[in-house]
Amino acid sequence: MNAPLASHLLPQFEQRTAPPAMLEALKARFGDRCSLALAVREQHGRDESPFDVSPPDAVVYAESNEDVAFVVKLADTHAVPVIPFGVGSSLEGHLLAVQGGVSIDLSRMNKVLSVDAEDLTVTVQAGVTRMQLNNEIRHTGLFFPIDPGADATLGGMSATRASGTNAVRYGTMRENVLGLTVVTANGDIVPTGTRAKKSSAGYDLTRLLVGSEGTLGVMTEITLRLYPQPEAISAAVCSFPTLEAAVRTTIQIIQMGVPIARCELLDANAVRAVNRHDKLTLREGPMLLMEFHGTEAGVKEQAELVQEIARELGGEDFQWATTPEERTRLWTARHHAYFAALQMKPGCRAVTTDTCVPISRLAECLLETIDEADAAGLAYFVVGHVGDGNFHVGYLIDPAKPEERELAESLNLKLVSRAIRLEGTCTGEHGIGLHKMGFLLDEAGPGAVAMMRSIKHALDPKNIMNPGKIFAL
Missing domain, CATH: 3.30.70.2190 (Alpha-Beta Plaits)
Known part of the structure; x- marks a missing residue:
């Protein structure tokens, strides 16, 4: 069993800082929508994960597909990373600029582009949040059910293949994303999928991209399935x-x-x-x-x-x-x-687990996990979408005490080992990000991970699309 990456044990990623010529080109194109201010970069260089990483070199606020394509083409020219950013609610370090580069903030791409009520579909820009969408379509008698808790963007939810409280009945983002518009690693704007209920036309690029965590392209538009209220x-x-x-x-x-x-x-x-x-x-x-x-x-x-x-x-x-x-x-x-639990131990951070097992193995997995947590004496809480066999243990740690982080990681390691043994997964909905790269190898095996690397290399040969996430190249 591969250990997860503790924050103080992160590998030394190659730094690919955006050169002055690239920053000047971004400022010339975007003006005030390109920020080099440290406060803005730091805001876009952290999430809800326990990792501390240097911020990106610049932040660009995109407002169109063409804006995103411009940034990616420039990044391709200079071989500089680009990292999509929604609202920063990731728990696994997805949006951290581990190699430097440019953060593309998609929050201003927040328009509902079309509502096709008769077909039970909607197309939105990636910066639309789930609550915004439901407020804007309420008059149609329809709703979008995927609810991960945080008011995350639909682009971020698609990128991590999110699910949440309603998944036991309505499925995850995997079942509810019908099509995408994505900016590829060379800056092309490519549509995938259709509004039809099914298709057998070629490779299923939509399913490939949903859950790819920004490592294969930047999602800018999403077509979703809706349901009657x-x-x-x-x-x-x-x-x-x-x-x-x-x-x-x-x-x-x-x-x-x-x-x-x-x-x-x-x-x-x-x-x-x-x-x-x-x-x-x-x-x-x-x-x-x-x-x-x-x-x-x-x-x-x-x-x-x-x-x-x-x-x-x-x-x-x-x-x-x-x-x-x-x-x-x-x-x-x-x-x-989650935030209520953090207040129970002021100043703490949470190491959050995300295992999911077949429903018949849920009791075995969860109860053994709680016995271990109680024996360890570390503060914790448990919440879970247990109808899916998915549960989360939040271990509350003092960031000034490395021994607490080590203890939390050792408990997480035991939990993931147990979940995989019970034919489950290390992540039901949060994704791999930085934290679970070792676990992915344990779960999927070297052959499957090698296949994933081959896809990544074919679609992103310069490794500029959110590098250092899912696996290290």
């Missing part, structure tokens, strides 16, 4: 005497084929943090947060069946959130769990 929605919380009871309830729900829309787990530590952060009064024990979508009759039937399953395993009666305001407050609190 459910006739009825009900949300509920249910507390359990033990974490095992909550997990086994989840397993039975999924194995019985209940079409639950969301099934989220919080351990007692996470519930305690959420209560303090959002001023709630949830029972501070293991808890499932659930949501049901469908017709009035369908939602009632789903809820009754799940309640019966939960009671058999010691779950308390459901506490219902029936109004939109109550549901919003509940799910907002769930989405705040």
Whole structure:
């Protein structure tokens, strides 16, 4: 099992600083939309990962496909890296300029380009966030369900193949991206995919690019699948005497084929943090947060069946959130769990895991992980999209104490080893980035990683597209 990369053990990447001629060309083209200010570069040189890396050499605020193409062509000429930037919510170091280069900020490319309600599709620029999209299409009776928690850009979500709380019913970005416009490593603007429901035309470039983490091209436009807003929605919380009871309830729900829309787990530590952060009064024990979508009759039937399953395993009666305001407050609190937990240990940073296993192995994987964390004595919290078999342990570390970082990484190493042994993955939704490059080799094997490297080299021979992520060349 390959160890992950601790921040103080990052390899010495070759630095490819943007030369003065390139910076002058960027300033001439973009004026104030090209910043060399240290504060701006530092903002674009960090994310929610625990890594500390020097910032990019420049930041360009793109407003069109042509802007992005200009930057990439210039970078190709000078063999300088380019790193796409959305809102900076990555947890794995995806947007860090490990070799220097130019950060392309896509946040101003934030237009909904077309809504095709009759076909249940929408095309957006990469800087549109998921909340913005849903606000702009609310009048159509449709919605986009993928909800990773953070109000991330749809470009960033596509690049990392994100999923989140609704994936148990609606799938991940892999299933919901129909087509892309991407700027390739030589600056060409290339469309992939169509709005048709299916296609057998050549290589599936859309699926290749979704999840490529900016290493094969810069996504500038995305065509997405939409869904009708459910006739009825009900949300509920249910507390359990033990974490095992909550997990086994989840397993039975999924194995019985209940079409639950969301099934989220919080351990007692996470519930305690959420209560303090959002001023709630949830029972501070293991808890499932659930949501049901469908017709009035369908939602009632789903809820009754799940309640019966939960009671058999010691779950308390459901506490219902029936109004939109109550549901919003509940799910907002769930989405705040990460930042709420950070406040439980002031000044800390989180080493966050992202394993996913087959649903039948979830209890084994999660319970062994918690036993190890308890024995280690390091502060932690657990949240998870357990309906998918995906859960996150956040180990809270003092950045001034290297021994805590080492302990967190050793626990993560044991967890990933266990997940792979149980035929799972080191990352269900966050991606590889910097942190999991060693784990990718363990999971996929040297032959598969060699194939990935061959694709990378063929599409990006100068290695300028977000280099140093997924694997080192």
